[in-house]
Amino acid sequence: MRICRGAEGGQVKTYKYRLYPEKEATKRFLVLLELCRRLYNWALAERRSYYKETGCSLTYRQQQNTLPRYKSEHSEHKEVHSQVLQDVLQRVDKTFVNFFERRAKYPRFKRYGNYRSMTYPQADNTWIGRGSILLPKLGRVRMVKHRPIMGRVKTVTVLLTDSSEWYACITVENRPSIVTEKPKVAYRPVGVDTGLINYLYLSDRSQVDNPRLIKVHQQRIVKAQRWLSRKQLSKKTFTTANGESRTVKVPSKNRLRARRILASRWQDYDNAKNDWQWKLAGELVRKHDFIAYEDLPVGNMMRNHSLAGAIQDAAWSSFWSKVEHKAATAADSVITQKVPPQYTTQRCSKCGHIQIVALSERTYRCPSCGYMANRDHNASTNILELGVELSGIQTAVGMGVPEFTPVETRPILAEATRPMMRASLVVEAGNKFCTRRRTPPDSGRDSAYGSPEASAQGERHVSSEIRDAWNRPKR
């Protein structure tokens, strides 16, 4: 389920339901998708040739006006709902808008089987039955309505996934909600440090282990990938309209089947991960009314090849967007605040001293004020403090801050009983000193860690914005 603001100011939500079409309906769906794909490619070709001839772009309106002519020339398109065809032209228009606004590459033609969804732009609540949905030109299709639809139905998109599952994505718009002023005091604030060993470390000292779900699913996915790579691509020769003979590679039936199996295994992994993330996000939002978290530069971090897989599996940005969603729809007001990730680990949360901290160092020891704490605890406290400063709210720390104990948490071990962590890049993400460090731990550079020179060097890099936020007097 997704959420955003609608044209009438109301909240727009998208519900996704699984469809189980009969054999005949499935065939028909595929035919309609193919017709949509042809129109898409035709519209794209029209735009390209018009630009070549005149140097101007075709608009959506101009293309829509040529649609009746196209339909009279291609009578099979009368099978498709007229508004679905208009939506195809809208999609072509959108790809060009995205291209001109530099969000996407130049639009390309869609290959056979590569057009996988169609949208009815003017749907209605009457379409939705108890266990079915009525789709124009298709009839009633069985639908598992696993949750009630709240709001006025606006559009319906029928979607075919790579694993050959059918879904209906139904967008609804609710009446604009009364905007209440955001509270100025947070009673249950929390700062969250993200990492690869501890998925989350909260400033109330609770932690959530990284489930590393890819490890669970990897074997099945690798096996399916191997099946696929062994399957044949057969050669097929055909004659084109110009009379030329052309040979293309066509996947065998078994190859298509293997491809579907691989896609469904990836789907299983995605489902498991999303389910885990949604539950954790719900738990976090239920227990806290102010959540500060790091805005990690995931794109930069992915450049490190040894970490990329683990970072992709952790999917922090998708987790935080789920938290944002839960916070926006929560019954009680919940505020989320992103903070810049620089120096959250290196800074002492008591006195503000900044020093370089080696990854092997699991305890933060401040040479300036003597403060000692778990490294992640120090970081999450910094994140909370910075988040409070940036959002401008006040906190009532100590007023009934509850324990955070979702299913995946474990109590923090005492320093002495904690297992020794190896100094590995995997230990912590987002630490720029760590990802850059290439020298072995016993080299001369390491001995400078924590020294006054290193501290001074670290301090020079602090951006003035963050420093101002930290140096502001505490309320």
Ligand SMILES: [Zn+2]
């Ligand atoms: Zn200190």
